[in-house]
Amino acid sequence: MKEKIAFRDAQKECIDGQALRKYQLERLKETVGHALRTPFYQHRLNKVGIRSSDDIRSLKDLERIPFTTKDDLRESYPRGLLATDMKKVVRVHTSSGTTGIPTVIYHTQEDLDNWTELVVRSIVACGVTSDDVFQNMMTYGMFTGGLGLHYGAERLGALVIPSGSGNTKRQLQLMKDFRTTVVHATPSYMFHFSSKIGELGFTVEELNLKKAFLGAEPYSENTRKKIEEFFKIDVYNSYGLSEMNGPGVAFECIYKTGMHLWEDAYILEMIDPETKKNLGDDTQGELVLTTLCRQATPLLRYRTRDLTTVVKGNCPCGRTHRRISRIAGRTDDMLIISGVNVFPSQIEQVIMKIPEVGNNYQIYLAKEGALDKLTVKVELYSKLFSGDLQDLERLKRKIQDELRASIVITPMVELHEPGSLPEFELKAKRVVDERIKI
Amino acid sequence: MKITQISVFLENKKGRLFEATKALGDAGVDIKALTIAENEDFGVLRMVVDKPQDALAAFKKNGFVASLTDIVAVEVDDTPGGLARILAVFNKNDLNVEYMYAFVEKTADKAIVVFRFDDPDKAIVILTKNNVKIVGKKEIQTL
Ligand SMILES: [Zn+2]
Numbered sequence: 001m002k003e004k005i006a007f008r009d010a011q012k013e014c015i016d017g018q019a020l021r022k023y024q025l026e027r028l029k030e031t032v033g034h035a036l037r038t039p040f041y042q043h044r045l046n047k048v049g050i051r052s053s054d055d056i057r058s059l060k061d062l063e064r065i066p067f068t069t070k071d072d073l074r075e076s077y078p079r080g081l082l083a084t085d086m087k088k089v090v091r092v093h094t095s096s097g098t099t100g101i102p103t104v105i106y107h108t109q110e111d112l113d114n115w116t117e118l119v120v121r122s123i124v125a126c127g128v129t130s131d132d133v134f135q136n137m138m139t140y141g142m143f144t145g146g147l148g149l150h151y152g153a154e155r156l157g158a159l160v161i162p163s164g165s166g167n168t169k170r171q172l173q174l175m176k177d178f179r180t181t182v183v184h185a186t187p188s189y190m191f192h193f194s195s196k197i198g199e200l201g202f203t204v205e206e207l208n209l210k211k212a213f214l215g216a217e218p219y220s221e222n223t224r225k226k227i228e229e230f231f232k233i234d235v236y237n238s239y240g241l242s243e244m245n246g247p248g249v250a251f252e253c254i255y256k257t258g259m260h261l262w263e264d265a266y267i268l269e270m271i272d273p274e275t276k277k278n279l280g281d282d283t284q285g286e287l288v289l290t291t292l293c294r295q296a297t298p299l300l301r302y303r304t305r306d307l308t309t310v311v312k313g314n315c316p317c318g319r320t321h322r323r324i325s326r327i328a329g330r331t332d333d334m335l336i337i338s339g340v341n342v343f344p345s346q347i348e349q350v351i352m353k354i355p356e357v358g359n360n361y362q363i364y365l366a367k368e369g370a371l372d373k374l375t376v377k378v379e380l381y382s383k384l385f386s387g388d389l390q391d392l393e394r395l396k397r398k399i400q401d402e403l404r405a406s407i408v409i410t411p412m413v414e415l416h417e418p419g420s421l422p423e424f425e426l427k428a429k430r431v432v433d434e435r436i437k438i
Numbered sequence: 439m440k441i442t443q444i445s446v447f448l449e450n451k452k453g454r455l456f457e458a459t460k461a462l463g464d465a466g467v468d469i470k471a472l473t474i475a476e477n478e479d480f481g482v483l484r485m486v487v488d489k490p491q492d493a494l495a496a497f498k499k500n501g502f503v504a505s506l507t508d509i510v511a512v513e514v515d516d517t518p519g520g521l522a523r524i525l526a527v528f529n530k531n532d533l534n535v536e537y538m539y540a541f542v543e544k545t546a547d548k549a550i551v552v553f554r555f556d557d558p559d560k561a562i563v564i565l566t567k568n569n570v571k572i573v574g575k576k577e578i579q580t581l
Contacts, residue, residue: 380447382503387445388536389475389482415480416449419501 003254005317006129008121012264013319020320021059024267027292028062029053035298037083040076062267062290063278068302073103073243080104084296093144095242105242106296112151114293115245118262119152122251123182125260125317126211126236130157133178133208137185138216139165144246145216149184152248158182168193172202179208187219187227191359194230195418209233215240215247218327218345222352226359237326243302244289250324258311258323265293268322269301270310273331281310286331287324305331307343335431337365338372342407344430347376350402356384356395360421365433372435374411376403379418439572440508440558442490446483447503450476458483458502465496470581471552473539484539486511486552488579508558511541511578513571516549524551524570531564543581550581 007013015023033053035041048064049055056062073081080103082089090109094102107115128134134153140146140162154160163174165185172193174180183190190212197204212227212235224235239259240247249266250259261268270285271278279285287304291297307330311323329343336342344363351361358379366373378399380392396413404410422429448454455474462469462485471486487493490506497504514520528535534556541550550573555561565572 380503382498385445385447385503385505387443387482387484387505387507389477392447392480392482393477414449415447417447417501417503420449420451 003127005254006124006127008117008124010318013121013125013260013321015264015320017320020263023264024292025056025059027264028059028267028290029056031290031292031294031298032056032065032300034083034295035081035300038081040072040081041083041298041300059267062269062301065300067276067288068299070103070243070303070305074101077101077104080106081297081299082106083298084108089296093242093246094142095144103243104297105245107245107294108296111245111294111296114265115148115248116151116155118245118248118265119148120156121262122238122248123149123152123156123213125251125253125319126213126234127254128153128156128158128182128211132158132181132210133161134158134182134184135161135163135171135175135178135180137163137165137171137183137189143216144240144242145184148240148246148248149213153182165189168196169200172197172200172207175207175209176202181208181210182212183209184213184215186216187214187223188217188360190214190227190231191223194227204231207231211236213238213247218329218333218348220345220349220352221326222349223359226352239306239324239327241304241306243299244291244304245294249289253315253317253319255316257315258325260315260319260321260323263321266291268310268324270308271303273307281322282312284309284328307331333431335363335365335433337374337407337409340408342374342409346406347403348430350399350406351376351378354378354395354399354402356381357399357415358418360418361430362421363431365431365435367435374409375414376411377414377416377421379416379421382418439510439562439574441486441511441552441573441575441578443507443509443552443554444485444487444490444493444497445505445507446485446497448474448476448481448483450479450481455483457500458497461496461500461502462487462493465492467493467496470543470578471539471541471550473537475537484537486541486578507554509552509554510558510561510565511550511552511573512565513548513573514551516547520549521551527565527568527570531568533561533564541581 044066088108089106091107094104136150138146161174163171209231210233212233214235215238228235236252239250250261252259267290269288271288273286287306287308289302291299307328308324311325329345334341358381360379362377364375399413446458468488469485473484475482494504514524536554538553
């Protein structure tokens, strides 16, 4: 490992199990106390016999608490599950879902400070220091990814370039002129860069990039490798969601073997999304989180809808906070195609392994009579075009066969010219579902 | 004596063929021969042009997927049985043709046909030995 292991606060990050559980219980009691100030949680908690924080005697009592869902948050819009005096609130973040009704999360100054501290801890774990130049190419504003990392990098003392998303040429100019070492962007934006860099008159060699934090959309291990190889950088995976502040919930360290979930700030549970039963480590399930250091919007047993697995064993970095694996999919991203569960990430993984096609793809679903028809649209990679129709037909069959091997369903495969599928700079819209919703 | 063919990938989209040929026209590239191989959702346009490198650059600039391939152009008597005589040479010598198409232009009473062989170098040796006239790059440009 070429990088040194660094900590923001080694004591907190390498806390032993017993001390962590003791601390979690303390914080949980306080969080339940806060939550009881909201009519929503008062009602919910009273129903299960929790009337004050004293009713939480052990961490086991957490299981008595009903889950909080995204719908609960939506239904409480715009007042939200506010547990503090509005006067103490200094910021609000809303996130719009596909249904149009947003969720709202309020923050006090202390909440923001805690959040920022978690971000600092996270990026330090990836080797970022105050010497780094951090170019933040994420959308600012209501999207928590931009602001979250901005404040973290700033508090660490890095030089922050708040470039926001878009304007590829200017981004490259900034990277070159300010010797940017760390970028924060979506994977699709990095792919966009890789395809445009030459055309815009830049080379990877003249830049000074060392690391990238990629997030805001799911991506595969192959995507990471491709971006790492192209830019000759280290790409670190991270996990966050606006309901849990945003970035800084879980982050990889330099060993890149799963993301340490900061257990002194969140209680981690894994459940079976169907039966809602708690699962042990090493079994894929839905991640459920309870905030431990939030005053304005405490959330108890929040169902993230993200599917992941707790990584077994200890991380060589020495951190004791458990790691979660790359998000395998979202319970609400899951497509049911002719009765088979399919995650778009499975399709992405197959496509990324086929060199003759590019990185952009689209999943298109339609009805053909009573049957679901899945079409996967990919773009041909120009450098590997042989000029032969037969080769293209072979390629099409190869993609089809590999997809069938992975998702059981045989899709239609369409080959397109590069750049003809929609490419989005922030979040790529990968799935178009034209089936009639019931 | 091989000549260069340029192939372009075309997805089945209205106007794409027009755009491809327009890209060449704008770059001052003259198309000498062309053929399209296609299935229900995409096709490959193959061409012999006067300036293949310029054509490749023009396609790249306009966002097309294109590549260059070596082919062999042969003079064929423009009389009944002319093509058959050439194909007989191929047969006798086990030359495998992947595809072929004809030029638009002619030289006097000769037609020009291009062939894609799996081994173009071997094909050239055999054809020369059998007195089949192979058309070179220079002659193509002046057609
Ligand atoms: Zn670690």
